[in-house]
Amino acid sequence: MPATWIFLIVLAIAAIGYVLGRSRALASASGDSRNLHSLPSYYGSHVALYVAVPSLLLFGLWLVVQPILIERHVQTLIPEASYQNQGELNLLMSDVHRIASGLDFAVDYGALGAQQALDLDTDTSDIRAILASVGVALGSDVSTQTLDAAKRYRALSATGDIFRSIAVLALALAGLGFAVIKTNRDFRARNAVERVILSLLILAASLAILTTVGIVLSLVFNTIEFFKLYPALDFFFGTTWSPSFGGGSQLGILPLFWGTFYISLIALAVAVPIGLFAAIYTSEYASPKVRSMAKPLLEILAGIPTIVYGLFALLTVGPGLMAVFGPNGGLGWMQGGTAVMTAGLVMGVMLIPFVSSLSDDIINSVPQSLRDGSLGLGATKSETIKQVVLPAALPGIVGAILLAASRAIGETMIVVLGAGAAARLSMNPFDAMTTVTAKIVSQLTGDADFASPEALVAFALGMTLFVITLGLNIFALWIVRKYREQYE
Amino acid sequence: MYDSPTLETKLNTKNIKIAADNVQVYYGETHAIKDVSVQIQDKTVTAFIGPSGCGKSTFLRTLNRMNDTIDICRVQGNILLDGENIYDPRVDPVQLRAKVGMVFQKPNPFPKSIYDNVAYGPRIHGMSKSKADLDQIVETALRRGAIWDEVKDRLHAPGTGLSGGQQQRLCIARAVATEPEVLLMDEPCSALDPIATGQVEELIDELREDYSVVIVTHSMQQAARVSQKTAFFHLGNLVEYGDTSQIFTNPVDPRTESYITGRIG
Structure with a gap:
């Protein structure tokens, strides 16, 4: 399921949660909002936040972590003999990425059947030609290892995406259930919403600070790297x-x-x-x-x-x-x-x-x-x-x-x-x-x-x-x- | 010329310092001072009293043309200082303000040393020949401001570091240093505690020996304590002007009586 859809579905569940929470709270107060601890909209927001925040956080985290893990795994498939240093490995890996996304394109445009894409073989078909027909140009012929790595990459991404959809939606529904059950006339939804808002604000502030720290650290490490290669004294006092x-x-x-x-x-x-x-x-x-x-x-x-x-x-x-x-x-x-x-x-x-x-x-x-x-x-x-x-x-x-x-x-x-x-x-x-x-x-x-x-x-x-x-x-x-x- | 016939007999025209004649002040469309005529005597403390917004501060500020700094303010009528009209085009308002000094509601020492605060006016007007001369002027002014003993050991400390009452006396010393002939005081004690107020009132009484002092005050007790003449303003009009003792014990106008007994204001 594409990422955008998951996002929209989570938002839709949150909206439903809002309505559910609001009406459940009102029902528990026998329809009179004066008997509630908080305004009805707070009960709704409370449920919506429980649905959206944890699942979207998990979603964001997954989007970052999954490619890193797959990358690590796929790298091990490339024989060490085929590269000498990190730079060459990076080039090989970028080939793998191109082939993998090229195959995705080919399947999307119908140039390849889904099963065909899985069964591709360097000996029987010209992968460069197939990919060129959907607009993905490759620099060189594809070796068997690269193609295998690319196939593996596709397979892992596909499974990862399925698990991602399941996990995120399950978490959203769990949040919905948990928050709706908690909702009754004495529940202090106003205070709960206040705490969530506070943590969102803290999150925003710490992201800004962390970015600054990251920028400074990248400067510092590269500067240290530079001074290992070039004497600091010559740098600060050189006149040329x-x-x-x-x-x-x-x-x-x-x-x-x-x-x-x-x-x-x-x-x-x-x-x-x-x-x-x-x-x-x-x-x-x-x-x-x-x-x-x-x-x-x-x-x-x-x-x-x-x-x-x-x-x-x-x-x-x-x-x-x-x-x-x-x-x-x-x-x-x-x-x-x-x-x-x-x-x-x-x-x-x-x-x-x-x-x-x-x-x-x-x-x-x-x-x-x-x-x-x-x-x-x-x-x-x-x-x-x-x-x-x-x-x-x-x-x-x-x-x-x-x-x-x-x-x-x-x-x-x-x-x-x-x-x-x-x-x-x-x-x-x-x-x-x-x-x-x-x-x-x-x-x-x-x-x-x-x-x-x-x-x-x-x-x-x-x-x-x-x-x-x-x-x-x-x-x-x-x-x-x-x-x-x-x-x- | 006056509302009250008793005033004319009591005022001795020989030592009139400031004579205002049919003064009108407008702030844009607002008519703030209506037809005020008053004669202020030399070597006397004159108090302006009246409820808030009655125009007493505005009128005070016309006496040294401080209102010129407000764009929308217009003044009509004559104000004579020693017989010369201060609103004559030939009069330089800057020179006038050196002659008619002013002390403000809130103490406003400059962010400079105590010495430089007092020396500010004399330096601008080139009143000293030498450093020693200036030292003398500063010392005299501070003594007149009754603050010399408290600050003589820290003349070069910042003036803003003094207490509120000391700051106000410093401001009085600063105004005195330019050797003005008239000293205008706009609620000089309103930001001070009772002890500092007492010190400043004592000082005002001493200053009367050399200057004509005009003081705006909200406190009727203060007016009664320090002034010899009192003018009561109400809604931009000068209602009554006369000896302080007479105003407070036997006011002519019913509005004055209402005010000093606390019924309007």
Whole structure:
């Protein structure tokens, strides 16, 4: 039975359970819902939850575990002589998968009878031709072992699916029976539903946390793997970045780091003053009408995808800068349109709404009484802002800037399109440079061999970046929280 | 000019500090202050009393043009400070506020040190020639605010770390430091406990020697304790204005009597 059907049937049983539970509860209270402990709908929900939650959990678990178990078993059918390492085994296994799913297709489309598919033999029939006729292309002729493994795979999957349907539906019905029997007028269905809801919420939260942990662990393990192949000291203090997949790479992080730092610095130099002044204008000077127009307009900037900013850098800002600072502009500082300056300026524009929107909120949360106090002493508006409002809002503004900084450090698309791909240590902001994130992309695009330091270095780069941005974020949150304590 | 003929004889026009004449205040469409005329004497504490929303705080804020900071607020009529109209276009409201200081309902020390809080006004207005000069101004102001002894050892600690009553006296010292001629106080004790209130009231009484003090208060006892003149506001009108003793013992208007005996408000 296909997975979708099982899912729908479970839901249907749950719906029936809802009605059953509700009516049974009402019947036990002789039709008057005031005699029930909980509202009738709680009794219904209680039964529905008992039907759906355990059986769907089992269903999900089964979907994950069954292929793993079958895979393990089928692997043992392939003779060890036919492969030398894990990579070749993986290739063989993917052949097995293709043949198995190809046979499924063939049966579905009627190219093979169900029994025929089971009796197939490499000597008597041309499996490549049969599968090609239903649109599954195979790279090579099928060996007997592979075909056997594929047949075995199909057989096991089919039995597994049957057991799955039985187990899931049986559990659903058991849940239905159990919950319906429990239902009577004194049963505290409301509290039971509350507990189930609580555990569902906890489940959602822990899934999110577990995913984070998983991401971090995969970074950590691959980073350790990388440092086994490449000395950590050379990685952190090397000044040359020249990966070559043929071997003999120099993988020093410093040029990438410098590029990241330099571009972020220019971006912040653009975004912080503009964003902050914009925030001061919208929060302190603008009339409510102007503010209600200007703020959303500024925030539109935050909604532009970064690839669009990248195009803007590549097609507009780069050539524009070339016209002034390039060889034709007379200054000759700039050799090409892609440069630290190009990416930095565009990234700065991208960050303006981050700084302005957060700062605006923070400036607004400075109590009006402080402004009144300062104005009442005969200070002008700008004196008040400079000497009272901004110092009071400073921790929050610093937090906003740090959040913008971690955004800048993690930005990739603008760098790829705007700053070029050359890893170099240079002071000239009109040189092409590149950043950690851009290099992670270039190390992992294409056919990456995850056993080589050239590919694994991406994880070490990612890990370093993660630690830095995490540190910045924690620092920013700490500052913001410290600030909050002052006024609330 | 006045509702009550007794007032005219009692007011000595020679030491009138602020004279308001037919003042109207509008918040958008709302007519918040209706036709208020009042003469506030120098070196006197004048109390504004009245039920909530009667316009006493609004009127107080017209006296140093703090209402200018509210977009929808319009003021009509004349308010003369030492004979000069403060709503004249040539008057700089910023300069005016240095002359007419203000203390607010809630203590609002800046998130700066005690010293910097008090030095804020003098620094803005360039009142000191040297650091020593500024030190002197700060000390004098803190002494006048009756808080010097409590803070002299921690002038560079943050002003927000003081207790509520100390903060309010710090704010008074801060207002005094710019050497204003009039001190406006908008319910200065409403956020304070009775002991701190007592200290602030004592301070107000001392300040009367040098300034004209106008205080808005909800507490009639407080008005009776600290003020020499009392004005009763009701629904945006100035109902009655006169000597405090007369207002509290022998009010002319029946509405005043109802309020001070607790029947309206």
